[in-house]
Amino acid sequence: MEQQGIDGPPPVPEDQQIHCAFANDTPNLQIIRIENIEGWYFERVVFPGQTLGFRATVEAVVQIYTCDHAGCLLDDHVRCLDLCVEGPFEGCTIRTLTNQIS
Numbered sequence: 023m024e025q026q027g028i029d030g031p032p033p034v035p036e037d038q039q040i041h042c043a044f045a046n047d048t049p050n051l052q053i054i055r056i057e058n059i060e061g062w063y064f065e066r067v068v069f070p071g072q073t074l075g076f077r078a079t080v081e082a083v084v085q086i087y088t089c090d091h092a093g094c095l096l097d098d099h100v101r102c103l104d105l106c107v108e109g110p111f112e113g114c115t116i117r118t119l120t121n122q123i124s
Contacts, residue, residue, distance in 0.1 A: 043073055056085070
């Protein structure tokens, strides 16, 4: 059985990874999670006003959970390619990060 990576980088060569940024522009705590990549699980807490940078694969999809006093609910799904700020793939532009923050 293959061990699933939790805190490490995606299980692909570095030249196939993209650098992404997610900005929490809500007043609530958010949890982002990637679990659609075989052999890799990624989860981070993003505080209000915080921008989190991370590496992922083009195929990865971020699940966004928004939390309040009653708990956390799945709020949205976003392709990592749409959060890309740097990478060897078409569509990775700093403009994506600017749109996410504003």
